[in-house]
Amino acid sequence: MKVRTRVAPSPTGDPHLGTAYVALFNRIFAHQHNGQFVLRIEDTDQGRSRQSSTKAIQDTLRWLGLDWDEGPDIGGPFSPYIASERLQIYRSIADKLCETGMAFPCFCSKERLADVRAHQRERKLTPKYDGHCVSLSRQKVSSLKAAGKPFVIRLLVPNDGVCEFHDQLRGKITVPWSQVDMQVLLKSDGFPTYHLAAAVDDHLMEITHIFRGEEWLSSCPKQQLIYQGLEWQVPALYHLPLLRNSDRSKLSKRKQATSINYYKRSGFLPKTLLNYLATMGWSMPDEREKFTMQEFQKHFDPTRLSTTGPVFDIDKLKWLNGEYIRELSLAQFKEQLLDWSFGEQRLERILQLMQERTEKFDDVFTKMDYLIGDRVEVVASQFEDGALTRENCLRILEFTQRKLSLVEPWKRDGIFKELKQLSVVMNLKFRDFLKPLFIAISGRSVSLPLFDSIEILGSDITMSRLRSAIVSLGGISKKQLKVFDKDWQSLHPHPLE
Incomplete structure (x- = not known):
């Protein structure tokens, strides 16, 4: 029997860690048995499916090294591989x-x-x-x-x-x-x-x-x-088994970043992410935690898979990433760092914002630091403002997350339009509405233009910083969340996700 496996994600949002997780095991098993690994796109929900999501799925799986033997872009004997074409x-x-x-x-x-x-x-x-x-x-x-x-x-x-x-x-x-x-x-x-x-x-x-x-x-x-x-x-x-948050709940973007692009943009190496995902519910015979994909394929045995939901521990992922980074030569470290910092035309977009706001070169890095690396940790006292209460700030941050999740494509003008509309329906002056967003995104009350910054950072990092800001304000209780849900439904024409 010729072994054939598949992964069939829905193109309805950012590429999910869960997609990489199941793709990894399907691909390893197929190639271990000299079989084929197939990528299909299940765009059966036409209301939510996006062509940009289809491309993002393919881009991120390729970045991880999880390429496929048959699929939408390369074809195969069972084409087409997109549901809407079948x-x-x-x-x-x-x-x-x-x-x-x-x-x-x-x-x-x-x-x-x-x-x-x-x-x-x-x-x-x-x-x-x-x-x-x-x-x-x-x-x-x-x-x-x-x-x-x-x-x-x-x-x-x-x-x-x-x-x-x-x-x-x-x-x-x-x-x-x-x-x-x-x-x-x-x-x-x-x-x-x-x-x-x-x-x-x-x-x-x-x-x-x-x-x-x-x-x-x-x-x-x-x-x-x-x-x-x-x-x-x-x-x-x-x-x-499902990937879990530290509290054993199902991994969800409300509590932790779930997008592959977030981890890519945060500076994790693809080999780190693959290695770590391979340990989710499975272990090497000698129990070691660091191994190559070639070693994984050689030793993979489905009988060693556990049914207990593994905790996706970001601190352990950081440790493993550090181990891989220290193995790089200085030349490799330089090349990968520069590509991560300034690749995908990011440098040009940042410099366009900086040039007209720079008086001397030593201003540059202090102003753009939050666009390259992580922003400084924010604290509740930064949000204190006479015009806004803590609950106002939480509502703005939470509703901004929900509003931005609807933005397609992720461009400055569209982001501005959606958030401007949100401030109007929330009956807030735009200036007041933006204050907690500046702090959440840049870590400071004054920064480079907010909407350009949000576009450059991308949806994954932006959402992560909004979640982090909510946590710094003490988080949203279940009771508050019910109130926010009701308020959101009254303000917004789209149903809650």
Whole structure:
């Protein structure tokens, strides 16, 4: 059997550490067995998918050295490798599932579905689809379609009994069918959900083994029904433990940087990040923590994978990075430092800001230090201002994070427009609104132009500094967060993420 693995990220935001984590194990396993590692792009959520995110995923995986044998940019025998270019394939499979009685068209409106789930919650039941359209006759279905009634395709799930599936790390897992929802497989816009796209593409691309996060365990019963309905063989599944924050909660951008680009821009070497991710849930036979990817590939054994969620410890990552940096020759250190500091045209953009604000050369580095390295640590007293309370500052910082997460592309004028609009709806003078942002971004109340600085720093570093500033003010309590959520919904037309 030819081993084939894959990683299939969604291009809906910054490239996530979790993507690198699962890509690493999939690639190592495939190449260890002289197989192929495939990159697919699951752009099934058209409302959130971005072409820029697709490029960022490819750029960051290549920066890490996790290149692929088949994928969107290099093609392969199973092209195309982007979900949105395979819609006819998904439609034909969904139709086949309907013909065999494994799926059915559902014409329920969003309003009806919301009412059903609300009533289920009132009765302390698990919210799920109630099977309203399961028994529609062929004639009724045809008449509704002819009338132009929008519909989705749902998976038919048994009412009774249990689903049994096998995870290579956990063994046999049993789930009552009563806990499994009748999942939408094909949306009314013709795009598949992940459940259909992943199952179809894994089969058609002859994927044999899948390493993915344990959050996808709940999808196994649904995908197993698809495989059984089409008489396909299920790939070998390895559900890796989720990366955790220091408090053991799931790694999330609210508490810690999750973007690969943040770690790249913070000065971590790609070999450091790969080495550290390899120790997340797995260990070398001799328990050493520092090893090359060649050594990892030689010694990797899936039976040594743990199911306990590993803590992503930034201090340990820093230690490991220091070990690798000290191994560099002076020439390598100089070259990589200069590339990190001034690469990607960063120097030119910074100097454009500096030249018109410089009276003598020794002004330059003290003014632009926060754009190259980390800014100084900020403290609560820096935010003290007669016009703004601590809660005002927290609200501004939190809402700025949320607003900036919607900015696409990441350009100065767009950033200015969004934050100016935010200050208006928050009923704050723009000058007052900007004060905590200057401190959060630069560490000082006066700096180089704020919006140019934010563009140069990029979204990852900007978001990290806003989070850090929130922490310096004592953080946001759960009670405060609920209040902020309610305020945000009243101010902003977009739903909360």
